[in-house]
Amino acid sequence: AQSVTQPDIHITVSEGASLELRCNYSYGATPYLFWYVQSPGQGLQLLLKYFSGDTLVQGIKGFEAEFKRSQSSFNLRKPSVHWSDAAEYFCAVAPFSGGYNKLIFGAGTRLAVHP
Amino acid sequence: NAGVTQTPKFQVLKTGQSMTLQCAQDMNHNSMYWYRQDPGMGLRLIYYSASEGTTDKGEVPNGYNVSRLNKREFSLRLESAAPSQTSVYFCASSREGTSPAQHFGDGTRLSIL
Numbered sequence: 001a002q003s004v005t006q007p008d009i010h011i012t013v014s015e016g017a018s019l020e021l022r023c024n025y026s027y028g029a030t031p032y033l034f035w036y037v038q039s040p041g042q043g044l045q046l047l048l049k050y051f052s053g054d055t056l057v058q059g060i061k062g063f064e065a066e067f068k069r070s071q072s073s074f075n076l077r078k079p080s081v082h083w084s085d086a087a088e089y090f091c092a093v094a095p096f097s098g099g100y101n102k103l104i105f106g107a108g109t110r111l112a113v114h115p
Numbered sequence: 116n117a118g119v120t121q122t123p124k125f126q127v128l129k130t131g132q133s134m135t136l137q138c139a140q141d142m143n144h145n146s147m148y149w150y151r152q153d154p155g156m157g158l159r160l161i162y163y164s165a166s167e168g169t170t171d172k173g174e175v176p177n178g179y180n181v182s183r184l185n186k187r188e189f190s191l192r193l194e195s196a197a198p199s200q201t202s203v204y205f206c207a208s209s210r211e212g213t214s215p216a217q218h219f220g221d222g223t224r225l226s227i228l
Contacts, residue, residue: 004157009155032215034216036219041221042221042222043119043205043219043220043221043222044158044205044207044219045219046216046217046218049216090157090158094215102160102163102173103148103158103160103215103217105157105158105159106157107155107156107157108155108157
C-alpha cells in the first residue's frame with residue numbers, strides 16, 4: 001500500500017545541536033516530495049520541495065533535505081537548531097497517480113528544543 | 116498578502132447540527148483542497164477541486180459535501196455533525212502543473228458535542 005512513514009513521533013534536541021528528521025515513502029515511481037512545518041495553532045508552511053535534479057535541496061530557515069532513491073527516503077536536516085524551530089514537521093508526497101496534486105502526509109514528528 | 120483565508124477559526128456544534136466552513140484564496144490558484152487533522156494521523160484529504168467547476172473525493176469524504184463557488188472560494192459542509200468529525204480542518208490551494216506545492220490556511224478548530 002502507498003504510504004509515508006515518519007518513524008519518530010517525538011524528538012528532543014538541545015539548542016545548537018544538529019537535527020535529522022526521517023521520512024520514508026512507498027510508491028512505485030518517484031513522487032514529488034515536500035517538508036512542511038506547523039507551529040502551534042498555525043497552518044502548515046512549506047519548508048522545501050523536491051521535484052527532480054539535485055538530490056540535496058535547500059529550504060527556508062536553514063533546513064535542507066536529501067532525496068535517496070535507493071532508500072525511498074527524504075530526510076530533513078539542520079546543522080544547528082534554534083529554539084524557534086520547536087514545532088511539528090510533516091513529510092508529504094504527491095504521487096504521479098494523483099496527478100501530482102494530491103498530497104499524502106506522514107503522521108508528523110514533534111520537535112522539542114531544550115535551551 | 117492574505118493567501119488562504121478560513122472562517123471561522125473556532126466553532127462548537129451539537130450533534131446533528133449543520134455547518135459550512137468557508138475558504139478563500141487570493142493567489143489565482145486553480146486547485147483547492149480540504150483536509151482534516153487528527154492527533155497522530157497527519158492530514159487526510161477530504162475533498163479537492165482540481166479546477167473551477169470540478170470536485171472529487173479524497174481519502175475521507177463520508178459525512179461531508181463541498182462546493183467550488185468560483186475560482187477563489189471552496190466551502191466544506193457538514194450536513195449532520197457527528198462527534199467523530201471533531202477535528203482541525205485545513206483548506207489549501209495550489210497551481211496546476213509542475214509546481215503542486217500547496218499553500219495552507221490557519222485552520223478551523225471544530226468541536227462536536
